[in-house]
Amino acid sequence: MFYVSIFFQYMSQYVKTKLQYRTDLFVEFLSDLMFQGVNLIFILVVFGHTQLLNGWTRDEIIFIYGFFLIPFALFASFFNIWDFNERYIVRGEMDRVLTRPVHSLFQIVLERMELESLLGGITGLVVMGYAASRLHMTFHWYDAVLFVLFVLGGTFVYAGIFISLASISFWSDARSSIMPMMYNIGNYGRYPVDIYNRIIRYILTWILPFAFVGVYPAAYFLRKTEWYTYSFLTPVMGMVCFTLSVLLWNAGIKRYRGAGN
Amino acid sequence: MAKYIEMIRMRFLMMLAYRTNYYSGIFIYSINIGAYYFLWSAIYGGQSSIQGMTVEQMTTYVAIAWMARAFYFNNIDREIAMEIRDGKVAIELIRPYNYLVMKTMQGLGEGIFRLIFFSLPGMLIVTFVFSLQFTTNVHTWGYFTLSTILSFIINSQLNLLAGMVTFFTLNGEGLLRAKRFIIDLFSGLILPISFYPEWAQHVMHYLPFQAISYIPSMIFTESFTGDVAIKGMMFQAVWCVVLIVPIYLLWKAAKRKLIIQGG
Numbered sequence: 001m002f003y004v005s006i007f008f009q010y011m012s013q014y015v016k017t018k019l020q021y022r023t024d025l026f027v028e029f030l031s032d033l034m035f036q037g038v039n040l041i042f043i044l045v046v047f048g049h050t051q052l053l054n055g056w057t058r059d060e061i062i063f064i065y066g067f068f069l070i071p072f073a074l075f076a077s078f079f080n081i082w083d084f085n086e087r088y089i090v091r092g093e094m095d096r097v098l099t100r101p102v103h104s105l106f107q108i109v110l111e112r113m114e115l116e117s118l119l120g121g122i123t124g125l126v127v128m129g130y131a132a133s134r135l136h137m138t139f140h141w142y143d144a145v146l147f148v149l150f151v152l153g154g155t156f157v158y159a160g161i162f163i164s165l166a167s168i169s170f171w172s173d174a175r176s177s178i179m180p181m182m183y184n185i186g187n188y189g190r191y192p193v194d195i196y197n198r199i200i201r202y203i204l205t206w207i208l209p210f211a212f213v214g215v216y217p218a219a220y221f222l223r224k225t226e227w228y229t230y231s232f233l234t235p236v237m238g239m240v241c242f243t244l245s246v247l248l249w250n251a252g253i254k255r256y257r258g259a260g261n
Numbered sequence: 262m263a264k265y266i267e268m269i270r271m272r273f274l275m276m277l278a279y280r281t282n283y284y285s286g287i288f289i290y291s292i293n294i295g296a297y298y299f300l301w302s303a304i305y306g307g308q309s310s311i312q313g314m315t316v317e318q319m320t321t322y323v324a325i326a327w328m329a330r331a332f333y334f335n336n337i338d339r340e341i342a343m344e345i346r347d348g349k350v351a352i353e354l355i356r357p358y359n360y361l362v363m364k365t366m367q368g369l370g371e372g373i374f375r376l377i378f379f380s381l382p383g384m385l386i387v388t389f390v391f392s393l394q395f396t397t398n399v400h401t402w403g404y405f406t407l408s409t410i411l412s413f414i415i416n417s418q419l420n421l422l423a424g425m426v427t428f429f430t431l432n433g434e435g436l437l438r439a440k441r442f443i444i445d446l447f448s449g450l451i452l453p454i455s456f457y458p459e460w461a462q463h464v465m466h467y468l469p470f471q472a473i474s475y476i477p478s479m480i481f482t483e484s485f486t487g488d489v490a491i492k493g494m495m496f497q498a499v500w501c502v503v504l505i506v507p508i509y510l511l512w513k514a515a516k517r518k519l520i521i522q523g524g
Contacts, residue, residue, distance in 0.1 A: 027435035034442045041446065045456050046304050049311045054303045181289045188296040195303035200296055 003102060010110040018116065028116050036069060036123050039187070054195045060222055061191065063131035067221070068190045068214040069124025071154030076117035078109055079159040082179040085169035095258045105163065105249050135222075143221065150217035150231070153238030157212045158186070160241030163249055170252030182208075190214040205230070212237045264358055265366045272370025280378055287383045290327065291390070297323045298391050312455045318482045319453075321393045326450050326478040328384050331375040333413040333473065335368035338440070341424030342433045354516070361512060364424075365417045372413060396483055404490050408477040411497035415472045418504040419444070425508075428515040449475025469500040 018025055043065060047058040088094045088108065100107045165179060189210030193201045204211040217234045219227035298320045305316040314322070341364060344350045353360050387393065396402070423440045427433030445451055447470035454465055454475045465471055476493040479485040485493050 024435060027439070031435045031439035031442065034439050038442050038446045038451075042451055045452055045458075048458065049456065050304050050306060050308070052306065054306070181286065181293060184293050185289065185296070188300070191300055191303075196296060196299040200292065200299065203292065204296075 003106065006102065007110065010113065011115070014113055014115060025116060029119055032117065032120055033123065036120060036127075039065060039190075040127070054192055056192050057135075059131045059134045063128055063135065063137075063222060064192075064214050064218040065190055066124045066127030066129075066131055067150075067218040068154075069127065070121045071151050071158060071213050072186075073117050073120035073124060074151065074155040075158040075162075076120065077114055079162055080112045080114050080117075081108060081162060081166045082183075084108070084166035089169050089256075092258055094256060098253075098256070104253055105246065132221075137221065139221070146220065149235045150220070153234035153236070154213035154217060156238030156242040157209050157234075160238070160243075160245040161208060161210075163242075163245035167245065167248045167252040170255050186210045186213070209237050209241060265362060268363055268366040269370040269373065272367045273374050276371055276374040277378075283375075283379050286379060287386065290331075290379075290383050291386050294324050294327055294387050295390065297327075312453070314453065314455070314482070314484055317392065317394045318484060320391060321395070322453060322478050322482045322484075324384070324387050324391070324393055325481045326474050328380040328387075329409050329412070329477055330450060330474065331380045331383075332372045332409060333416045334375075335371050335417065335420065337364045337368045337417065338420040338424040338427075338437050340364065340367075341421070342427040342437065345428055361421055361508065364421065368417050368420070369413070394482070396481070398483070401480065401483055401486070404494065405477055405481045408480050408490075408494050408497060411494065411501060412473045412477050414501050415469055415497060415504065416444070418501070418508060419469070419473075421508055422504070422511060425511045425515050428518055444470060444473060447471065448473035449478065453479070469504065472497040472500050 040062070043058070043061055046053075047061070051057075053061060088097065094104075097104050097107050097111075102110075161182070162179075165182065185208060187210075188196070188200075189204055189212070192215055193204055193211045196204065201211075212230070212234045216227060216230040220231035301319050301323060302316060305311065305319070309315060311319075341350075344353065350360070353363070388395065419440070423433075423437055426436060430436065447454075447465055447468060449471050450473075454462055454471050457465070476485070476497055480490045480493065
């Protein structure tokens with residue numbers, strides 16, 4: 001209960017500080033939209049030269065992309081820890097975090113939230129809606145429940161991977177230059193994984209399970225029955241990933257030593 | 262001149278201290294290029310060529326574009342923005358060198374480091390794993406080298422411009438991010454310019470972005486040869502010169518602005 005109330009208090013503080021600088025907020029919205037636009041343009045341009053991507057149509061790929069944007073937006077809003085090493089370890093900020101009365105990871109989530117990224121979720125819904133109407137898709141009432149579960153699963157898969165990567169900085173003080181690249185690899189989960197060879201498919205499913213953020217859950221709504229097993233695994237994968245990463249984090253915290261003064 | 266070379270060296274050594282980091286980077290890069298490789302193979306499907314490029318040329322294009330990016334890419338725009346926010350730039354300005362040249366040299370030091378410790382071993386691994394087409398033509402390699410140097414200059418110039426714009430705005434983060442997306446899209450890094458619709462290609466012909474990635478990569482895959490390659494490099498060279506004008510003007514304005522803020 002304490003966690004919930006403190007979460008909303010941080011949230012309202014955040015909104016207040018953001019509304020102070022409205023032009024900045026606007027520019028950030030715009031740059032987010034551009035980021036989503038870049039990926040959409042890629043799909044559109046590519047399908048200007050081909051009809052099918054290994055049997056998947058343009059609108060199906062667009063639908064997957066729209067779905068992907070929603071868990072990604074949630075992830076980007078609350079688990080913005082890609083620069084954890086520089087921001088907390090190198091500058092010694094972690095000492096302060098550890099003195100706070102909430103779990104250290106939760107404290108960092110609170111401090112680093114970026115609610116404006118949630119807008120990406122709306123973009124995602126619009127993109128999905130566009131694709132769904134072109135595909136004449138139909139939905140059952142329970143699809144809404146599954147949708148929420150899959151979105152949460154995807155969010156936690158993403159969060160788990162990035163928390164694990166951040167935890168590595170407790171062991172080695174290497175700078176976090178691989179983080180931006182991870183964002184790139186995350187993009188490959190948006191395409192039907194059957195286009196990749198076995199190794200990459202395996203990596204995207206079990207090692208860096210980005211496929212559970214895009215193609216697997218979206219395949220359910222596209223009624224691709226052959227992928228259903230993976231689709232329904234999405235919430236499980238989310239939980240497993242997240243739990244493992246928190247365990248790793250807790251183990252790392254024990255090893256943490258302040259970085260000088 | 263000696264002091265600038267020293268700056269390249271210092272940045273190089275600084276990067277060297279963090280080199281272990283780059284070994285994991287090579288692995289991630291290889292997955293990245295690998296995934297692109299399959300994505301493009303699927304896009305080609307049965308077609309033997311799209312827009313005059315075969316699937317082998319395309320995958321080579323992608324690999325070389327990302328490897329060249331390691332050389333020309335730098336964060337000097339972010340560094341400038343940060344030094345302005347922290348006020349460090351005031352001290353930099355009274356030091357006996359040109360701040361902008363100094364920043365570019367630091368970027369070059371970083372680029373050379375990544376070229377040696379990242380691009381070359383990365384390229385070696387990628388070539389073993391995927392069937393890429395490497396030319397043995399000496400001219401192509403020569404053109405490619407020259408073209409990549411020009412792309413470094415243009416990319417750095419754009420970074421300087423973006424960094425200086427943050428002199429005038431409170432928070433440049435969104436702006437710098439937007440710039441990165443524009444460069445990724447319009448430089449030809451994720452898609453060759455020739456894939457875009459006619460009208461878009463026409464617009465992009467008047468912008469400097471394709472000089473960053475598209476031209477060197479097309480030269481490397483031998484999609485541009487002979488006169489076309491030389492024309493491409495002329496395009497790059499012209500932009501190198503043209504971009505000096507806004508940099509000069511913005512720098513003058515930025516310095517004036519900074520004096521008002523200080524004191």
